[in-house]
Amino acid sequence: MKKVGIVRFLGTNCDKDVALAVESVGGHAQYLWYQDQFDVKEYEAIVLPGGFSYGDYLRTGALAAIAPIMKSVWEANQKGIPILGICNGFQILCEAKMLPGVLMRNQKQRFIDELEELQIESTKSVWISNYQSKQKIKIPIAHGEGRYYAEEDDLKALQDQDLIVATYLDNPNGSVYDIAGIMNTQKNIVALMPHPERAMSDWMGSQDGRGFFQWL
Amino acid sequence: MKIGLKILPRKEVLDSQGRTVQNSLNENGFRVSHCTIGKYIVLDVDAQNINEAREKIQKMAEFILYNPLIETYEIENQTYG
Numbered sequence: 490m491k492k493v494g495i496v497r498f499l500g501t502n503c504d505k506d507v508a509l510a511v512e513s514v515g516g517h518a519q520y521l522w523y524q525d526q527f528d529v530k531e532y533e534a535i536v537l538p539g540g541f542s543y544g545d546y547l548r549t550g551a552l553a554a555i556a557p558i559m560k561s562v563w564e565a566n567q568k569g570i571p572i573l574g575i576c577n578g579f580q581i582l583c584e585a586k587m588l589p590g591v592l593m594r595n596q597k598q599r600f601i602d603e604l605e606e607l608q609i610e611s612t613k614s615v616w617i618s619n620y621q622s623k624q625k626i627k628i629p630i631a632h633g634e635g636r637y638y639a640e641e642d643d644l645k646a647l648q649d650q651d652l653i654v655a656t657y658l659d660n661p662n663g664s665v666y667d668i669a670g671i672m673n674t675q676k677n678i679v680a681l682m683p684h685p686e687r688a689m690s691d692w693m694g695s696q697d698g699r700g701f702f703q704w705l
Numbered sequence: 706m707k708i709g710l711k712i713l714p715r716k717e718v719l720d721s722q723g724r725t726v727q728n729s730l731n732e733n734g735f736r737v738s739h740c741t742i743g744k745y746i747v748l749d750v751d752a753q754n755i756n757e758a759r760e761k762i763q764k765m766a767e768f769i770l771y772n773p774l775i776e777t778y779e780i781e782n783q784t785y786g
Contacts, residue, residue, distance in 0.1 A: 551772070591774050593719075594722060598721055598722065598725050638775065639774070
């Protein structure tokens with residue numbers, strides 16, 4: 490049974506959903522408080538769940554990115570421990586410069602909440618090893634600031650090194666290259682705007698999100 | 706010493722908020738060819754002179770307050786208020 494640390498900031502609101510998702514595939518979920526630091530050797534995976542950390546003040550994810558626990562998350566990354574960022578977790582990892590780019594306000598300004606069809610692009614990280622390349626899956630999104638943006642050099646690196654995890658079939662927010670999720674060059678960090686923990690069984694409308702957690 | 710820090714979206718990045726305000730103004734009969742919306746932060750720092758204050762604020766701006774990917778900043782040359 491793999492032990493998964495789930496980071497809670499003030500304003501995180503998908504922590505319990507992620508814990509249920511982890512436990513539904515047989516993992517052991519443990520919450521981590523944003524003001525603490527943790528022993529990275531104790532965890533086999535870390536998840537930064539969705540929500541509105543620090544009320545989205547300054548920029549989404551910016552203040553969480555400099556919270557005390559991020560020192561440990563940084564250390565976990567150095568050791569290659571798998572890290573998953575979902576929604577606000579994606580925004581935090583970008584602001585912490587653990588991933589390139591930034592998530593900006595949706596092109597049409599509105600908060601969007603709907604089931605979205607994605608195409609898996611790269612399966613080179615453990616987090617997406619249960620999918621096939623080019624596989625189409627349905628996972629819900631729920632965000633106001635999900636428009637992925639990065640500079641040309643970073644985008645080229647993402648493409649050349651096959652680091653784009655998933656793209657939207659019907660780009661809902663104006664993200665460049667329809668990007669819904671990416672990974673780092675080390676491939677231990679995967680982050681995406683859609684919520685796989687909200688697509689774990691048919692009564693939720695889809696169980697296509699299970700693949701992200703199955704390896705646990 | 707209180708100094709203002711102006712943060713604006715970079716020109717090459719779509720400022721969807723500014724664009725929306727621009728469209729709404731134009732729909733209401735105003736004529737606006739461009740609108741940019743940013744932030745204005747006033748920081749009160751311990752400093753002997755304005756240069757020292759501006760240096761401290763530059764460090765804070767680069768540490769967290771602005772994101773160079775999408776924003777530019779400008780520290781005022783005079784005290785605020």
